[in-house]
Amino acid sequence: MILEINSSSSTPIYLQIVEQIHRRIARGALTAEDPLPSVRQLALELTINPNTVARAYLELEFQGVIYKRQAQGTYVSPGAGEASRVERDRMVAALFARAISEAASFGMTPEEIDGVYQKQWRAHR
Amino acid sequence: MILEINSSSSTPIYLQIVEQIHRRIARGALTAEDPLPSVRQLALELTINPNTVARAYLELEFQGVIYKRQAQGTYVSPGAGEASRVERDRMVAALFARAISEAASFGMTPEEIDGVYQKQWRAHR
Amino acid sequence: MILEINSSSSTPIYLQIVEQIHRRIARGALTAEDPLPSVRQLALELTINPNTVARAYLELEFQGVIYKRQAQGTYVSPGAGEASRVERDRMVAALFARAISEAASFGMTPEEIDGVYQKQWRAHR
Amino acid sequence: MILEINSSSSTPIYLQIVEQIHRRIARGALTAEDPLPSVRQLALELTINPNTVARAYLELEFQGVIYKRQAQGTYVSPGAGEASRVERDRMVAALFARAISEAASFGMTPEEIDGVYQKQWRAHR
DNA sequence: GTGGTCTAGACCACC
């Protein structure tokens, strides 16, 4: 389980972990009943504090994306794929909505906003 | 000078002030040499601590957007409009870039991404 | 009496006035018993607050450089020239001493310090 | 980390801290990735308020001289040495330039100015 | 433990 952690990012490390696991599930790289690395194991790999990994798992468990089997380990929930896909669409829509409303509050017209978006979209594609 | 402060937001109050003043300048509602309310005055209006306003003004001064005249008050810098507009475009482009790359990391195709954006954009317009 | 005031300088306006009058006296442009403009007059010329001029005159009077004749005005003290010249040497020596000790505290060697000075001196001459 | 604070100086305490850390870096006593004392620790040592230390660190971070790792501490930035050395030269040159122009405005000749400097320089060496 | 934010209230220099 190789995740990319950017310790100088402004988003907390534990959220970076949460997001990346979300992505793996949405992409299908992780599916129902797949095991996740143990807290200690992942902490070692990423050379971060075990508390940080534990916090990320807690968040994912709270979201119903993973679950724990006593003394056995942590696994991807059945239905996590569906949940992640719904969550994904909701999240992406929210990001676009935010970008648009930010731009509008700066006084940009809808056309100007679209211009900026189109440039980014073309650059990505 | 009526600003909207959301004290339960996760973004610090002082940054909310910074952003809103940036917007006013980008929009042209504030231009070079316009006076800003005094630290104490604005603190009273927003019913927050003067130190919090001072911190916002410090940040804006650091960015070169405003300047202070000894015992006279705080004013919008000449060239602040340009600076704020550049900052605005940079920020909006960054938001779109983030939304797009987030979506891509979830496994969405460029066309799917554009679909989500178009829906948001139409809703806004 | 034309003085140059830089309102955006970090040195207070009243001190800028003090220094410039000092200089006029050291240079001989002002000598014993010469009259100075009234507080109101100078404030008008410089478009600054009369309090600020008054404060500058107070400082100069305290230094013994000027004195006031009741209801008549303000005049340069006899002996002000001498006082200003002594003051001048003391002040310039202090400035150099400060520059040198600052440089030393940054770890520069005497030779490095001299190099920086020589460059400035040549540029000036 | 022993710093010398003069609480009766006219330069603010937080700037005294900023300058002294700059000096340590310029001198090489602090180099890239060296840890700085925590805000609270340094505040205790200097018997000043933690906020004051925080403000000094904020200024240094703004200047790009130090950076903070989430909940881990504060460290010297890579490249801080170079930045501090450039800043050092700039500052020392500015001090000499100021001393020279002050002296000139008092009517001293370049040779007289050099005389005063030479005396100070020899006294220091 | 780390730094980030905020409040309340003080004193100061300057205009």
Place this chain on the structure above:
DNA sequence: GTGGTCTAGACCACG
């Protein structure tokens, strides 16, 4: 009146 600095003390997120 203006902003600048400082203190004391609080709560929070993060690791």
